[in-house]
Amino acid sequence: MKPIVLFFLVLLVSQAPAEIYKWVDAQGNVHYSDEPQAPGAKRMRQLPGLSTYSPPPLPSKPPQEEVREEFSGELPEKAPPAAHPGYQVLKIVSPENEGTVRSSPGEVPIFVALSPVLREGDYFRGLLDGKLLPEHHSSTVIRLSNVDRGEHKVAVAVYSKDGKKLLQSDTHTFYLHRTIAKRSAPRAN
Numbered sequence: 001m002k003p004i005v006l007f008f009l010v011l012l013v014s015q016a017p018a019e020i021y022k023w024v025d026a027q028g029n030v031h032y033s034d035e036p037q038a039p040g041a042k043r044m045r046q047l048p049g050l051s052t053y054s055p056p057p058l059p060s061k062p063p064q065e066e067v068r069e070e071f072s073g074e075l076p077e078k079a080p081p082a083a084h085p086g087y088q089v090l091k092i093v094s095p096e097n098e099g100t101v102r103s104s105p106g107e108v109p110i111f112v113a114l115s116p117v118l119r120e121g122d123y124f125r126g127l128l129d130g131k132l133l134p135e136h137h138s139s140t141v142i143r144l145s146n147v148d149r150g151e152h153k154v155a156v157a158v159y160s161k162d163g164k165k166l167l168q169s170d171t172h173t174f175y176l177h178r179t180i181a182k183r184s185a186p187r188a189n
Contacts (some may be wrong), residue, residue, distance in 0.1 A: 020044040087158055087167045089115040095154075095174040096187030104179045106149070110142040112156045112169065127171075128154055149178040 009082075021033050029157035031037065032044075039040065094099050094111040110126060118124070123136040128144060129152055135142075135152050157168040 034182050048177070069070055087114060087116065089113065090155065090156065090167045090169045092156060092169050092172045096170065096173075097170075097172040099172075100175045100177060102179075103147075106145065106147045106176065106178055108144040108154075108174070108176060110144060110146045110153075110154055110156060112138060112140045112142070118158070123159055123161075125157050125159055126154065126166075127157065128152060132170065147176055149176050151175050 010172060012111050019034060020042050020043070021036045021041040023031055023038045024035070025038065033041075036043075088163075091113050092110060093113050095108065112124065118138065118140075123138055124135060124140075124142060126133040126142045126144065128147070133144075136159075144154075151173060153171050153173050155171045158166045160166055
């Protein structure tokens with residue numbers, strides 16, 4: 001029975017109207033409190049509304065004037081589409097140039113960005129410290145494994161299906177840190 005009485009008592013107390021007082025200090029700052037803190041504090045019947053902000057409306061764009069040309073009956077000549085447009089951008093996204101890679105097993109993923117996307121039959125090959133890696137990759141992620149700790153230079157090239165180099169990225173330098181467990185020195189007997 002005591003929990004029920006306690007519940008109703010809490011319910012009644014929560015329904016009691018809260019008294020809010022407002023006053024202005026000597027510096028002109030307005031204060032609100034549930035207890036009068038200064039002489040002349042006025043009891044508020046209703047609190048002011050929340051401060052809100054509405055941004056000004058965006059300026060409307062003037063209507064675009066349509067440019068109309070007279071049709072002469074002949075279609076303009078279009079350049080024939082290129083059989084295979086070349087790749088425009090090949091860059092290494094990760095690791096950053098002069099960046100540090102931490103990998104105890106010595107695995108370093110190289111992420112590349114290529115525009116436009118890799119065509120069917122074309123592939124990526126990595127260059128690590130000036131040596132061409134033997135694997136062909138069709139993904140934009142090239143995973144290097146068992147790389148020694150220290151400074152390395154990496155680049156990526158795109159090759160056509162007939163083995164011709166089409167585009168090569170800039171060379172990035174990265175520093176590999178490998179955690180090695182410290183071995184204790186053997187004890188002398």
